[in-house]
Amino acid sequence: MRVQRILRPAALLCALLTLCTTFNGCSSSYQERTAFAMGSVMTARLYAPEDKADDLFDRMTGKVEEADRCLSANDPASEIAAVNAKGSANAGAFTRKTLGDMVLLCHLLNGTVDVTMGAVTQLWGFSTDEPRKPEEADLQAALATVGLDRLLIDNTNETVVLGEGQKIDPGAFGKGVALDEISNVLHTASYPAVVSFGGSVLLYGQPRNGKSWTVGVRDPFGGENDYFAKLSFTPESGDYTGFISTSGSYEKSFTQDGVTYHHILSPETGYPVETDLVSVTVYAPGGLNSDALSTACFINGLNPQTLQWLQSFGAEAVFVNKDKEYYVTDGLSDAFSLTDDAFTPMAYEG
Amino acid sequence: MKDRAGRFLRPADLIAVAAILLLAGALWLITGNRQGETAQIVCDKEVLYTIRLSDVKEPYEIRLNNGITVAVEPGAIFFASSDCANRLCVRTGKLTRAGQSAACLPHKTLIRVTGRDKAAPDALTG
Amino acid sequence: MNEKRNKLTALTVSAILAAAALAASFFERTLTAGLPLPPGVKPGLSNVAVMFACAVLGLPSALAVTAIKAGFTLLTAGPTAALLSLCGGLLSALTMFLLLKIRKNRLSYAGVSAVGGVMHNVGQLAAASALVGSAMYLNWLPILLLSGVGFGLLTGVILNAVMPALVKLKWFR
Known part of the structure; x- marks a missing residue:
């Protein structure tokens, strides 16, 4: 009798314990870490214990620095810089593989973005302190070097060979590649995390307590910290990975002789692309894809072909035009919520 | 044991609780309301x-x-x-x-x- | 014979109390998951188990329950949280035991529990401040004192309510 009296509540407690374990929602908050890489700020919110977060962040920045050492067009010591300087140079496996991915992506996007635009972007100098409008003759000469078919990635001799005067500019892809590398690191540790890298965002894992990740979409007409809408994502699994990238004409621009030039250059004309759009935000399952797609969608504009691209990559997008009108693709409409009433829906029937 | 279980809130309880509340109030005044950003x-x-x-x-x-x-x-x-x-x-x-x-x-x-x-x-x- | 049996019962009951404490904190986390409580503010339902241990089984048992709870925090929330839990828990258990034994019959369970709740928060905060090496967290003290009293009274009332039933089980003698 006495034994039963003890056993019965004990059994009950064990059952309760198991039940509660399944609802386990540890409410410890995140560790925030910051680093500077690829000419941008990288901020990570890691939902991990402090010591684990330090180790994880070190590994993340290590991967980013490694990628930067291969791909940076600005760092004279990088492999891509050597290729650009000599027209042909040795390139390690990572550089060749990543460059190959970029070229393939450019082909799939009909050359709307082009990784061989380096000579043109160099003339405009948007990544320097003194961007300027190039002379027409110089621009045409630079434009003549652009072309994916003149770039050779030689895996046998482990070299990359460029066409005459051709230069590689991985600018539209770099942060995406870095976020892909970071997501690989996060996969090995499986702590939930939010990483923003110069305006591109990586969401990893499930937020605590069944909440959603929320990402503010920058207000193209406001300041750096202003957003006009929020995207919320509620992951269904612990290894969820989502990438969000934005291309906006407000990012880098300068005014010369009364004309404002923004930094998103058309590979066709060599000039800033003329469009009604002011920003395109892309949500995709891959970092490289989301980064390249946001640029390609901005350049190509909102049309059936652009929407077709998004669909074929399993991506979704938010388009914003000069009149403060927005268009959200179907797959993202549930995630999208407007926070600034000055913006109105765009009259576009996809 | 039983008398303790039977009676809820004695005078001593009220004194203890009041003392703690007083301490909390005093600390609040000294440190100020510091919950900002x-x-x-x-x-x-x-x-x-x-x-x-x-x-x-x-x-x-x-x-x-x-x-x-x-x-x-x-x-x-x-x-x-x-x-x-x-x-x-x-x-x-x-x-x-x-x-x-x-x-x-x-x-x-x-x-x-x-x-x-x-x-x-x-x-x-x- | 009787004494040996009492020892065995004490051990068993301690284990059950530890399990109850863990279940209570889990239950509490699920319960308060959606509530906008300030950091560090929580009901501390597992205090009921610790206090029962203090009152009936003695200090070693109460400390053991506290340590097991901290050990479990180590597994679920990491070393920092576990250290905070241990510091708060030990200070709280010690205070409650002293109040129950030395100043016998002056405070009711609710009063002891309120002081215990406050000491738990004080211990945690002190540990957190020591860990960070700054007194920054001490600004939080007034809020934690208030929540400690409030929730301490609550857990005291709960123990008050279940005590007659537990006494009826006649585990001892």
Whole structure:
């Protein structure tokens, strides 16, 4: 009798314990870490214990620095810089593989973005302190070097060979590649995390307590910290990975002789692309894809072909035009919520 | 044992609770209501300063040794000046709400405001 | 014979109390997951188990329950949280035991529990401040004192309510 009296509540407690374990929602908050890489700020919110977060962040920045050492067009010591300087140079496996991915992506996007635009972007100098409008003759000469078919990635001799005067500019892809590398690191540790890298965002894992990740979409007409809408994502699994990238004409621009030039250059004309759009935000399952797609969608504009691209990559997008009108693709409409009433829906029937 | 279980709240309880409440009140008055936003100044990977913005009574400036001056005001922090070329950081303006940040890339310096703002998104894209 | 049996019962009951404490904290986390409680503010339902241990089984048992709870925090929330839990828990258990034994019959369970709740928060905060090496967290003290009293009274009332039933089980003698 006495034994039963003890056993019965004990059994009950064990059952309760198991039940509660399944609802386990540890409410410890995140560790925030910051680093500077690829000419941008990288901020990570890691939902991990402090010591684990330090180790994880070190590994993340290590991967980013490694990628930067291969791909940076600005760092004279990088492999891509050597290729650009000599027209042909040795390139390690990572550089060749990543460059190959970029070229393939450019082909799939009909050359709307082009990784061989380096000579043109160099003339405009948007990544320097003194961007300027190039002379027409110089621009045409630079434009003549652009072309994916003149770039050779030689895996046998482990070299990359460029066409005459051709230069590689991985600018539209770099942060995406870095976020892909970071997501690989996060996969090995499986702590939930939010990483923003110069305006591109990586969401990893499930937020605590069944909440959603929320990402503010920058207000193209406001300041750096202003957003006009929020995207919320509620992951269904612990290894969820989502990438969000934005291309906006407000990012880098300068005014010369009364004309404002923004930094998103058309590979066709060599000039800033003329469009009604002011920003395109892309949500995709891959970092490289989301980064390249946001640029390609901005350049190509909102049309059936652009929407077709998004669909074929399993991506979704938010388009914003000069009149403060927005268009959200179907797959993202549930995630999208407007926070600034000055913006109105765009009259576009996809 | 039984008498203790039987009676709820004795005079001694009330005295103890009152004493603790009094202590809490006194501490509250001394420390003030300090639940505001916290600002951080990060240089490279290191957090150099952590400032409770609601504690700031008088505006002051922090001169970093890399040519940047950060201004702190009651409830706000911002880049006052920088010797870098584009001075984008100064143009970002005042940060007042949790989740806001401004960066000077040439000097690898970041200021940000953290706090418990439920409405603030986890990240910004743009 | 009787004494040996009492020892065995004490051990068993301690184990059950530890399990109850863990279940209570889990239950509490699920319960308060959606509530906008300030950091560090929580009901501390597992205090009921610790206090029962203090009152009936003695100090070693109460400390053991506290340590097991901290050990479990180590597994679920990491070393920092576990250290905070241990510091708060030990200070709280010690205070409650002293109040129950030395100043016998002056405070009711609710009063002891309220002081215990406060000491738990004080211990945690002190540990957190020591860990960070600054007194920054001490600004939080007034809020934690208030929540400690409030929730301490609550857990005291709960123990008050279940005590007659537990006494009826006649585990001892």
